[in-house]
Amino acid sequence: MINYIIRRLLIIPMLLAGVTVLIFAMLSLLTPFERASLYVSDIPKRQGALELIIEKYGLDDPIPLQYWHWMVGQEDSETGEIKGGVLRGDLGWSKVGKGSVTEVIGRRLPATAELALWASIPMIGIGIWLGVLSAVNHNKLADQILRVFSIVGWSIPTFVFGLLVLMIFYAKLGWFPPERLSDWASQIVQSDSFTRYTQMNTIDALLNLRLDIFFDAVRHLVLPVTTLAYLNWAYMLRVTRSSMLDTLNQDYMTTARSKGLAEKVVVRRHAVPNALIPVVTVAALMMIGLLNGVVITETIFSYPGMGSFLAIAALSLDVVSVLGITLFSSFILVFGNLIADVLYGVIDPRIRLQ
Amino acid sequence: MPEDRVILKVDKLVKHFPIYRGVFQRQVGAVHAVDGISFDVRRGETFGLVGESGCGKTTAGRTIIQLYKATSGHIYFNNTDLTTLKGGDMRHMRKSIQMIFQDPYASLNPRMSIADTLNEPMTIHGITRGAQARQRVDELLNLVQLNPGFASRYPHEFSGGQRQRIGIARALALNPELIICDEPISALDVSIQAQIINLLEDLQKQLGLTYLFIAHDLSMVRHISSRVAVMYLGIIVELTTVKELYNNPLHPYTQALLSAVPVPNPVIEEKRQRIILEGDVPSPVNPPSGCRFRTRCPLAKELCAGQVPEWREVSPGHWVACHFV
Numbered sequence: 001m002i003n004y005i006i007r008r009l010l011i012i013p014m015l016l017a018g019v020t021v022l023i024f025a026m027l028s029l030l031t032p033f034e035r036a037s038l039y040v041s042d043i044p045k046r047q048g049a050l051e052l053i054i055e056k057y058g059l060d061d062p063i064p065l066q067y068w069h070w071m072v073g074q075e076d077s078e079t080g081e082i083k084g085g086v087l088r089g090d091l092g093w094s095k096v097g098k099g100s101v102t103e104v105i106g107r108r109l110p111a112t113a114e115l116a117l118w119a120s121i122p123m124i125g126i127g128i129w130l131g132v133l134s135a136v137n138h139n140k141l142a143d144q145i146l147r148v149f150s151i152v153g154w155s156i157p158t159f160v161f162g163l164l165v166l167m168i169f170y171a172k173l174g175w176f177p178p179e180r181l182s183d184w185a186s187q188i189v190q191s192d193s194f195t196r197y198t199q200m201n202t203i204d205a206l207l208n209l210r211l212d213i214f215f216d217a218v219r220h221l222v223l224p225v226t227t228l229a230y231l232n233w234a235y236m237l238r239v240t241r242s243s244m245l246d247t248l249n250q251d252y253m254t255t256a257r258s259k260g261l262a263e264k265v266v267v268r269r270h271a272v273p274n275a276l277i278p279v280v281t282v283a284a285l286m287m288i289g290l291l292n293g294v295v296i297t298e299t300i301f302s303y304p305g306m307g308s309f310l311a312i313a314a315l316s317l318d319v320v321s322v323l324g325i326t327l328f329s330s331f332i333l334v335f336g337n338l339i340a341d342v343l344y345g346v347i348d349p350r351i352r353l354q
Numbered sequence: 355m356p357e358d359r360v361i362l363k364v365d366k367l368v369k370h371f372p373i374y375r376g377v378f379q380r381q382v383g384a385v386h387a388v389d390g391i392s393f394d395v396r397r398g399e400t401f402g403l404v405g406e407s408g409c410g411k412t413t414a415g416r417t418i419i420q421l422y423k424a425t426s427g428h429i430y431f432n433n434t435d436l437t438t439l440k441g442g443d444m445r446h447m448r449k450s451i452q453m454i455f456q457d458p459y460a461s462l463n464p465r466m467s468i469a470d471t472l473n474e475p476m477t478i479h480g481i482t483r484g485a486q487a488r489q490r491v492d493e494l495l496n497l498v499q500l501n502p503g504f505a506s507r508y509p510h511e512f513s514g515g516q517r518q519r520i521g522i523a524r525a526l527a528l529n530p531e532l533i534i535c536d537e538p539i540s541a542l543d544v545s546i547q548a549q550i551i552n553l554l555e556d557l558q559k560q561l562g563l564t565y566l567f568i569a570h571d572l573s574m575v576r577h578i579s580s581r582v583a584v585m586y587l588g589i590i591v592e593l594t595t596v597k598e599l600y601n602n603p604l605h606p607y608t609q610a611l612l613s614a615v616p617v618p619n620p621v622i623e624e625k626r627q628r629i630i631l632e633g634d635v636p637s638p639v640n641p642p643s644g645c646r647f648r649t650r651c652p653l654a655k656e657l658c659a660g661q662v663p664e665w666r667e668v669s670p671g672h673w674v675a676c677h678f679v
Contacts, residue, residue, distance in 0.1 A: 250460060252460065255463070259524075260448030260475060
């Protein structure tokens with residue numbers, strides 16, 4: 001197992017290098033002028049400015065050379081100092097984020113992580129529970145209702161469901177506002193009296209013993225969490241259900257019953273643990289997806305996370321930001337997959353990682 | 355035969371599986387898997403139940419242990435009617451009747467170690483706990499001739515024969531009186547089959563077990579059983595001692611089955627006359643009227659279609675259902 005993890009860790013840099021080459025190759029689709037225009041306001045009046053920018057940042061250099069500069073940094077022609085370079089931990093300057101890309105990620109990630117954390121509880125917990133319920137009552141009324149419920153959830157696009165709940169619960173009823181905090185709460189959070197341990201509002205509020213801020217943060221989370229949860233429940237439910245049905249038909253279920261176990265014990269002790277093996281993989285991938293930011297959901301609810309930032313950056317052609325965030329997302333994806341694989345080996349004794 | 359020696363009495367047991375069709379899932383018929391079988395099993399004997407695949411022998415076994423609810427009929431175990439027992443009482447009764455399953459690959463929970471699998475029934479029924487349980491696991495593994503050091507391993511680490519031994523150890527964990535062996539050797543290769551059969555025989559001698567042995571391998575049944583019932587399409591057609599059945603089979607189906615067993619001597623094998631049955635087993639959804647075997651029977655006459663043959667004792671202890679015996 002340890003050997004397996006080490007080997008996988010050694011592969012990660014190669015994978016990430018491959019990812020960077022792929023994303024960088026896509027740069028060649030943009031002309032240097034398109035890329036430079038982000039940094040110049042009032043283009044018609046300042047013709048020369050574009051050329052200056054292209055010259056300064058080497059935007060018309062060959063793509064491989066630009067890749068090299070992006071990876072290891074570039075010597076500044078005036079001071080002789082080496083600037084930038086992903087390998088030196090510098091993802092570059094984000095024009096849209098008004099800071100370095102690393103800073104922007106540091107600022108945006110806690111919000112996304114908070115949303116992911118809250119969404120995964122109902123998504124995984126209730127999803128699995130409903131799936132088990134559906135399988136145990138196979139083809140009975142409860143199963144039929146849950147199947148309709150899940151198909152509906154899986155079929156509605158995020159933007160339809162998200163806009164619908166936003167219209168009803170915010171525009172009409174005013175119960176659950178978008179964004180992260182109300183104005184009054186966000187003033188307190190940014191003041192010196194409030195320590196931001198994790199940057200996740202709900203957790204920080206509890207740590208600062210501010211229940212009013214906690215509830216305000218929860219109020220803002222309700223809609224995006226519900227949207228994410230409902231649309232993904234459906235998937236969880238179906239995966240759990242089919243896996244459970246398969247397990248319930250195994251011979252060792254009959255063995256368990258013939259031992260004299262009550263039906264509840266048979267389901268809880270023998271069926272569920274076996275049925276959850278494929279579910280764990282799905283759940284892990286879902287969590288990774290959430291951590292990388294959910295572009296549509298975050299955009300609809302003006303939630304300042306990684307997803308909404310990626311959307312803004314991409315629309316403004318802020319190449320540096322998009323590159324940095326994509327690299328970071330790949331990093332999480334690769335790592336998350338490793339964790340899921342290791343977990344798989346832990347819960348299923350038949351799988352020996354080698 | 356004194357009545358008190360009877361450990362299991364099956365009385366006109368019927369098990370039908372309903373078939374649902376259509377939008378409203380109306381019941382349109384039923385699979386007549388077991389259609390009124392009766393027999394006694396005596397304490398300490400091995401009672402063989404043979405028949406070709408699909409004849410209902412596995413369903414019979416599973417209904418007896420109440421994994422399926424009987425459609426009608428009664429099952430008396432030590433004079434208690436199992437069909438009337440509810441939830442908790444039945445689970446309690448499971449202690450005394452255990453089952454060995456056909457497929458040793460599928461019948462063990464892959465996520466439980468051998469020790470956990472063996473311990474679970476004992477914990478549930480409050481038999482052993484803690485260090486005592488540990489000791490009992492070793493004891494059980496010794497009993498089935500497995501190394502007690504294997505207790506912490508998982509099922510996938512064993513071969514088929516070893517797994518079946520674990521299945522047997524699991525059945526023995528609760529000190530049952532009756533064990534239903536549902537084709538315990540048909541999933542194993544031939545060299546292992548003999549080992550498992552010998553183990554079952556040794557255990558019977560040591561622990562005074564009673565077996566209801568369900569199989570389709572006639573030579574194996576002849577080897578292990580004291581009495582045998584032959585099933586065809588949900589009913590029993592002949593029941594007698596193993597000696598009588600193999601020397602003097604009366605029902606034409608039994609005769610055909612026995613003639614299909616190959617003889618190891620090539621000279622005899624060359625010369626002997628085989629009875630070849632024509633056609634397939636009819637569908638258990640619409641079994642033939644009268645005698646169920648009539649569609650394939652070489653002796654069939656008009657009488658067979660109109661009248662169900664009587665189940666009668668033609669000589670002491672030899673029962674058969676055929677018009678022409």
